[in-house]
Amino acid sequence: MKSLKILVVLTLLLVVSAFAFTQIDTFESGYAVGDVATDFKLKNVDGNVVSLSDFDKAKGFIVVFTCNTCPFAMANEDRILDLDKEFKAKGYPVIAINPNNPEVQPGDSFEAMQERAREKGFTFPYLFDENQEIYPQYGATKTPHVYLLQKEGESLLVRYIGAIDDSVRDEATVTKRFVADAVQALLAGKPVEPSNTKAIGCSIKA
Structure with a gap:
């Protein structure tokens, strides 16, 4: 017994x-593709707090975890700007988030973010995940790492996760624009294929 x-x-x-x-x-x-993403409130480089709920006319969001210092992230900055230019007016604005700890990576401080945004002429919010709470919720591991969200009623559904395109460094060699193709599919009411790709970049500094 x-x-x-x-x-x-x-x-x-x-x-x-x-x-x-x-x-x-x-x-x-x-998150996995098909999951419901939660909203967040993070400080933008202009000093204002930004939430996804602020964009009431948006159909969804291109959420990009990126930073100032990673060579891969820097090589993709113009592509991120192009995505915002191409899709903001169609309802899918870019929301960039810096997930790095500036005590580990001093070049990713809030002040450095402000300077970088001015230098590059960012047309999108560049938010600071100061408490490093948002990137683990999403599951981001690299910079850059993209999560494409689509509004359905009151929910934000994850429709794509991964890389911006198929060329991590050289924009001239891009043959597949994963994020752009995914947004176009959503706008056309079609399924996103592929819905997952491998994000290649620098590891997030915690």
């Missing part, structure tokens, strides 16, 4: 542990 009780207790412990690890893994992996 004693052995049976011990066995039951051990089984329960294993079940609880498995559930706990499953919950942690789910959180750490962030």
Whole structure:
């Protein structure tokens, strides 16, 4: 009888542990395509707090986790500007977020963000994930890392996750514009294919 009780207790412990690890893994992996994304409130380079709910006329958002210092992110800045220029008026504005810890990467401080936004003439919000709470929710691991969101009623559905295009450094060699094609598909009422690609860039500095 004693052995049976011990066995039951051990089984329960294993079940609880498995559930706990499953919950942690789910959180750490962030969003998958089809998930509902939550809104956020983050400080923009102009000093104002920005939320996705501020854009009541938007059909969705091109959320890009990026930064000032990563060579991959810097190589994609003009492409991010082009995405905003191409799709903002069609209802899909760019929302850029810097997820890096400036104590680890001083060049990604808020002041440096403001300077970079001025230098490049950013036409989109450039937000600071100061408490590093938003990028883990999304599951972003690189800069740049894109999450395309589509409004459906009161929900924001994740429709694409991954890279901007198929050339991490040289814009001249791009043959597939993953994000642009995904937005065009949504505007046409078609499924996004591919809906996942591999984000290639610098690791987020926590």
